Amino acid sequence: MRAPHRVVVVGASLAGLSAARTLRAEGWTGSLTVVGAEPHLPYDRPPLSKEVLAREEEPELPRLPLPAGPDARWLLGRRAVRLDTSERRVTLSDGTGLAYDGLVIATGAHARTPRAGGPAPPGVFTLRGWDDALAVRARLGAGRSLVVVGGGFLGSEIAAAARARGTAVTLVEAAEQPLTRALGRVAGAYVAGLQEEAGITVRTGTRVTGFRTALGGGLCAVELTNASAVPADTAVVALGGVPATDWLAGSGLLLDQGVCCDPFLRALRGDGSPAPGVVAAGDAAKVPYALAGGSRVTTGHWADALAQGAAAASTLLHGETAGPYDTVPSFWADLHGARFRSVGLPSLADEATVLEHDPAGRRLEIAYHHRGSPVGALTAGRTSRLAAYRAELASAARSAGVCAAAPSAGTRTG
Amino acid sequence: MRVTVDMDLCQSHGQCVFAAPEIFAFDDEENLVHQEHPDEAEREQAERAAALCPVRAVTVAPAPSPAAP
Numbered sequence: 001m002r003a004p005h006r007v008v009v010v011g012a013s014l015a016g017l018s019a020a021r022t023l024r025a026e027g028w029t030g031s032l033t034v035v036g037a038e039p040h041l042p043y044d045r046p047p048l049s050k051e052v053l054a055r056e057e058e059p060e061l062p063r064l065p066l067p068a069g070p071d072a073r074w075l076l077g078r079r080a081v082r083l084d085t086s087e088r089r090v091t092l093s094d095g096t097g098l099a100y101d102g103l104v105i106a107t108g109a110h111a112r113t114p115r116a117g118g119p120a121p122p123g124v125f126t127l128r129g130w131d132d133a134l135a136v137r138a139r140l141g142a143g144r145s146l147v148v149v150g151g152g153f154l155g156s157e158i159a160a161a162a163r164a165r166g167t168a169v170t171l172v173e174a175a176e177q178p179l180t181r182a183l184g185r186v187a188g189a190y191v192a193g194l195q196e197e198a199g200i201t202v203r204t205g206t207r208v209t210g211f212r213t214a215l216g217g218g219l220c221a222v223e224l225t226n227a228s229a230v231p232a233d234t235a236v237v238a239l240g241g242v243p244a245t246d247w248l249a250g251s252g253l254l255l256d257q258g259v260c261c262d263p264f265l266r267a268l269r270g271d272g273s274p275a276p277g278v279v280a281a282g283d284a285a286k287v288p289y290a291l292a293g294g295s296r297v298t299t300g301h302w303a304d305a306l307a308q309g310a311a312a313a314s315t316l317l318h319g320e321t322a323g324p325y326d327t328v329p330s331f332w333a334d335l336h337g338a339r340f341r342s343v344g345l346p347s348l349a350d351e352a353t354v355l356e357h358d359p360a361g362r363r364l365e366i367a368y369h370h371r372g373s374p375v376g377a378l379t380a381g382r383t384s385r386l387a388a389y390r391a392e393l394a395s396a397a398r399s400a401g402v403c404a405a406a407p408s409a410g411t412r413t414g
Numbered sequence: 415m416r417v418t419v420d421m422d423l424c425q426s427h428g429q430c431v432f433a434a435p436e437i438f439a440f441d442d443e444e445n446l447v448h449q450e451h452p453d454e455a456e457r458e459q460a461e462r463a464a465a466l467c468p469v470r471a472v473t474v475a476p477a478p479s480p481a482a483p
Binding site for chain 1: 425426427428429431432435439440441442444465466468470
């Protein structure tokens with residue numbers, strides 16, 4: 001395995017930055033170019049739905065540390081629009097062509113928008129980047145009203161932050177509880193209880209059908225499936241992410257709601273072989289996890305973006321001797337004074353065992369299993385117990401072994 | 415090897431405990447406790463923990479340079 005001379009990293013957020021930092025940390029001194037769609041140097045996204053919204057003080061861009069060593073070239077405010085894997089060339093929105101012998105695909109995800117009819121009026125937002133967060137932030141406070149569409153982690157955090165600023169908040173979730181898909185019904189009901197206690201109106205089992213506008217054209221109410229309407233001057237749609245892989249159409253890479261990777265994070269082609277010199281990481285990548293029986297998963301977690309970026313860079317430098325990616329996923333969310341921490345992939349579970357359930361004390365402990373095997377754990381206020389779960393999951397994953405999953409139905413080649 | 419944690423920054427995310435359970439742990443009150451002088455053999459784990467900290471609260475002092483002849 002010969003180390004590359006010219007590496008292009010497409011995506012200047014956590015996964016791409018982590019890849020760039022790792023290349024330099026390992027002493028690689030080749031030509032490094034990082035392409036970012038946003039005009040900003042790399043910054044951290046978790047604060048955007050937390051303190052950036054919740055605090056009264058004017059926020060500062062939460063910058064991330066740049067790679068050490070020889071300067072990278074930062075091409076910001078432009079998108080990659082095309083990848084040619086045989087010519088080994090990336091084309092950008094301004095026409096720039098970038099030749100590579102090592103490519104990191106780390107373009108992340110776009111916010112999913114509601115299916116309900118027509119373009120959204122002014123006052124309806126999604127929250128993915130810094131500029132989105134500033135726009136939403138300016139509309140929070142006493143006397144303002146917000147509808148959050150989607151009761152996942154992002155939506156729940158936005159609702160909590162907005163409520164902390166005195167905003168009247170309604171959370172709309174299609175499932176019977178918030179967070180059900182990720183964590184199951186017990187954890188969902190636990191979180192819904194905290195939300196109601198904080199004064200958030202939680203509307204479950206209903207979807208948004210449309211946005212009603214005032215005379216000036218701005219949002220005045222959000223219409224729901226049960227023919228009711230919630231008055232609001234602002235709505236944030238938090239229905240999850242769509243991997244930003246549209247630019248890979250025609251590249252020959254295997255796309256299935258993300259760039260399909262092998263256990264070394266090499267991007268696969270339509271025939272299942274790795275594309276030479278191409279790796280992927282973060283929210284744009286779909287990566288096999290031993291905990292999922294080798295099936296490919298996009299967790300969307302911060303820690304996975306960081307670790308995958310590093311692992312993808314190691315693969316570029318060392319090939320298979322870098323070893324497969326085998327991190328146990330983990331995430332955190334602080335909601336209404338409860339510190340939720342999780343390891344593994346609770347969404348895979350067919351059984352959730354509740355070991356402690358104390359909403360008033362902000363304590364919770366749930367162990368998740370699939371067909372009798374451990375797949376995850378969730379705690380609130382009991383982080384001390386997670387290390388043992390994580391060790392158990394790591395050992396379960398090792399014994400399951402990483403076997404690359406066959407492409408699932410619906411897979412298409414870009 | 416010297417490991418320090420800025421407790422004003424620490425939000426008990428837990429990433430360091432997962433990366434280096436020999437060095438970091440939580441007590442029952444969710445406070446992070448850690449070994450300040452772990453064995454040099456655990457440097458790789460300690461550095462991984464520092465890299466994974468979402469608020470960059472963990473610092474690992476650089477390895478001592480080889481003694482001059």
